[in-house]
Amino acid sequence: MQQWTEAMRAGRYEDAWAMEAATLAARNPATRDDPALPYHLRWVWDGRAVDGRDVLVRCYHGLGDTIQFARYLPLLARRARGVTLEVQPRLMPLLAGIGVDRIVPFDVARPLPPADCDIEITELPRAIGVAPDRVSAPYLAWPAADLAPGTVGICHIAGDWDPERSVPAELFRTICERHPCIMLAAGETTLPCRNPQGCPLDMEETAALVSAVDLVITVDTMIAHLAGAMGKPTWLLLKAEPDWRWSPGRRDSPWYPAMRLYAQPSAGDWRSVLTIVADDLARFRSTRA
Template identity: 40%
Template sequence: MSEQIQEAEPDVWMQHMRRGKFEEAWKKSDADLKARAGQPCWHLPRHFQYIWDGSSLVGKRVLVRCYHGLGDTVQFIRYMPLLKEIAAKVIVWAQAPLIPLLKTVSGIDQLLPLHDGTPEVDYDADIEIMELPHYFRTTLATLPAQVPYLHAEPLVLTSDNSRLKVGLVWKAGDWDESRSIPFSSLTPLAELPSLQFYMLQANAPEAGWNGKFGEFPGNFSLYDYARVVKDLDLLITVDSMPAHLAGAMGIPVWTLLRTEADWRWMDDRDDSPWYPTMHLFRQTQSGNWDKVISRVAEELSKLSRDKD
């Protein structure tokens, strides 16, 4: 599932994944695996590197390299129990901020913080975490979708339970600004009753929050951020790490997607097979977030009426 392969021929692999034809996508991945056999990739940026060589992981000490984003690690760490069923040992080399949270995942024997060097551990085989669905030949029927698989005790922001606690995240990573929403587009939500909004956007004031509605509880470590999310009734977020975090913890999450959404959200559906508690709100016109927020406001109104 290397990004190098995805970007080189998006009309083949990605189209299969978007349509839920995972078996066909793996056939394409098989062909790519065979074609690149013996070709070095260490000169490439890590998120372009292919790690798994196609060999069996059964009975081996397996090093799982987490070379993509935080959200990618959160999404695919779900495979650790499956991997543990066949491997002698499961070692996860993951982003340091995630380590405390990943300690709650079953199936991991050893966690190591990712760095720019080589891992200080003995292993027999390695695989990049996003290659695991290919290894297990995942289909929509076999996808490991049970949640929660990440766990944290809630960090209570308020003892007032008379209003629904709703988190908001509107800005994605700088590498893809098209996923982000201007904070001004969220202002229609301020008029809704029986809701307490929390700005869970990192550095919310610098990210456009005007202070006119909602509260900014501050910045947190990733583990404490997970604890805050655990206390919510709902998280509303763009396509970014918090969406995966809420989904992995079994928290209701509404994910707001641009027209050309990432392959993992598939096409023509408002749910996600990866996250049972997730609902997808998609742009119908490229760049137009107003219609998306209008639909969100309508659904939130229903929730607030139910709360009353």
């Protein structure tokens, strides 16, 4: 896994895909899409070509993963005979125009039966053989909410499964006091922002807010992928050793051209990160003005 992560971060995608091919060749075919495993631990694609086949794309991971890899769906649609996307119901409106033949809600209790070629959405890069920086963003769009010009969107909360990704809300107080901000995280907040009640748990309303702001400052969670996929200037706050898709030694990302990375200098040090972000934000706002 470490070698694969290093290859992906370095942009050596052919090397990473070769490792994936070796892993697939060593797997027992009987364990494919194993119902005994949680969905996010299953492997689905058996390595067959997608060209000229009816392909069923299953979305077994999180909302952010689906948004990140949805960039490959139009390319898949041009090569396959037909594409069905079995996706989390919350994402169906956002992906309605992505270019596949059919979109159906993923029911964890009753998934669709197998098709000519089944693949999990995160397996698409190797199946198609296209690097992420070869697929341009934005590839998602949504009508903007009515917000004042210059508004900054903030998301400081990540998923419960990795609390180290979250930033203490109080570290954003200075930013919220100096700039017009809205929260892109659910739940009430005491920070001085335009929506102290927090962001609604509604994907369409969230996308409208992201579309309307000048900038998104977020931790590593679904909001980062949504903003990146919409081409919104996005500042991503990362823990010292982040997820495989982000390189802590870089400020940019091949996944999202409009994204800037801010990694902790040492584990747990969010204060230094927010100090740099506050300074950069002042310059950003000055340039926009």
